[in-house]
Amino acid sequence: MILSRTIADVKQILAAERRSGKRIGVVPTMGALHEGHLSLVRVIRPQCDHVVLWLFLNPTQFNSKADYDKYPRTLERDAALAKEAGVDLVFAPSVEEIYPDGLEAYYEKRSVRTYAGACSWGLCGAKRPGHFDGVVHIVAVLFNILQPDVAVFGEKDYQQLRVIEQLVRDMHYHIEIIAAPLIRAESGIALSSRNELLQKDSTAPLALSRALLSARDAAEQGETDAASIRELAAGIIRTAGLSIDYVEVTDIHTLAPVAEIRNEAQLLVAAYCGEVRLIDNIRLRTSGYNPSALKTNG
Numbered sequence: 103m104i105l106s107r108t109i110a111d112v113k114q115i116l117a118a119e120r121r122s123g124k125r126i127g128v129v130p131t132m133g134a135l136h137e138g139h140l141s142l143v144r145v146i147r148p149q150c151d152h153v154v155l156w157l158f159l160n161p162t163q164f165n166s167k168a169d170y171d172k173y174p175r176t177l178e179r180d181a182a183l184a185k186e187a188g189v190d191l192v193f194a195p196s197v198e199e200i201y202p203d204g205l206e207a208y209y210e211k212r213s214v215r216t217y218a219g220a221c222s223w224g225l226c227g228a229k230r231p232g233h234f235d236g237v238v239h240i241v242a243v244l245f246n247i248l249q250p251d252v253a254v255f256g257e258k259d260y261q262q263l264r265v266i267e268q269l270v271r272d273m274h275y276h277i278e279i280i281a282a283p284l285i286r287a288e289s290g291i292a293l294s295s296r297n298e299l300l301q302k303d304s305t306a307p308l309a310l311s312r313a314l315l316s317a318r319d320a321a322e323q324g325e326t327d328a329a330s331i332r333e334l335a336a337g338i339i340r341t342a343g344l345s346i347d348y349v350e351v352t353d354i355h356t357l358a359p360v361a362e363i364r365n366e367a368q369l370l371v372a373a374y375c376g377e378v379r380l381i382d383n384i385r386l387r388t389s390g391y392n393p394s395a396l397k398t399n400g
């Protein structure tokens with residue numbers, strides 16, 4: 103496995119791979135790899151010949167400097183895990199390599215920018231202004247540098263996945279996007295790099311997945327009123343002592359809030375456990391769920 107730090111190097115390596123007919127796949131990450139990231143590698147590995155792991159802690163998608171500063175940085179360990187998982191190339195550029203005119207140029211809108219569309223406006227987008235603009239900007243940059251044939255994104259970041267699908271459609275990237283299922287620990291908690299920041303013995307964060315599973319069961323047993331589902335989930339999260347950022351039932355494609363679940367919907371939650379912000383989501387299906395129904399919510 104090669105570890106590359108510069109755009110020039112990585113372009114040279116990938117040009118040679120492309121010339122020999124290789125299909126290039128990318129796993130975009132911000133490092134602090136865990137089993138969830140490794141599952142993305144496993145999903146994309148059979149779909150391509152050369153797997154690149156993008157490893158860049160992108161400052162412009164953090165709307166709080168404190169959050170960026172405390173994000174775990176574990177490059178050596180990440181490289182070892184990537185190698186073990188069968189990654190061919192880890193690309194870990196510096197901030198200066200990606201933002202050569204400095205971050206001020208980005209924030210002061212002096213550099214060319216890509217902005218996220220409507221499905222970024224609610225949920226995390228509303229709570230973290232600028233976050234999804236930073237995400238689509240860096241994903242456009244990574245697509246331009248690596249020019250992959252295929253890229254994989256986890257359903258753990260459900261809103262991000264929808265935003266990126268829109269980016270690919272609107273910018274006409276010839277890149278296949280694979281959605282990889284969210285991975286939970288045995289305790290039920292969704293795997294996330296931020297779990298590293300939680301107190302090891304705290305059971306409070308487990309309330310998120312408990313709330314989602316209870317809501318899923320309620321929908322399956324006939325509850326179609328989104329407000330009742332939200333209240334059920336919020337009650338469980340609040341009782342565990344977490345502070346809710348949002349609990350929302352949405353259309354599975356547009357992420358617009360729905361009042362009633364018709365066939366299926368997505369339940370998305372964000373909550374603070376102390377200083378640590380956790381997100382999670384689950385698909386809700388009604389008791390008469392029909393997998394072939396095209397239109398889900400009006």
Ligand code: PAF
Nearest residue numbers: 130131132160237240259
């Ligand atoms: O999901 C992430 O880790 C990041 O948002 C991404 C897609 C790598 C962009 O920095």
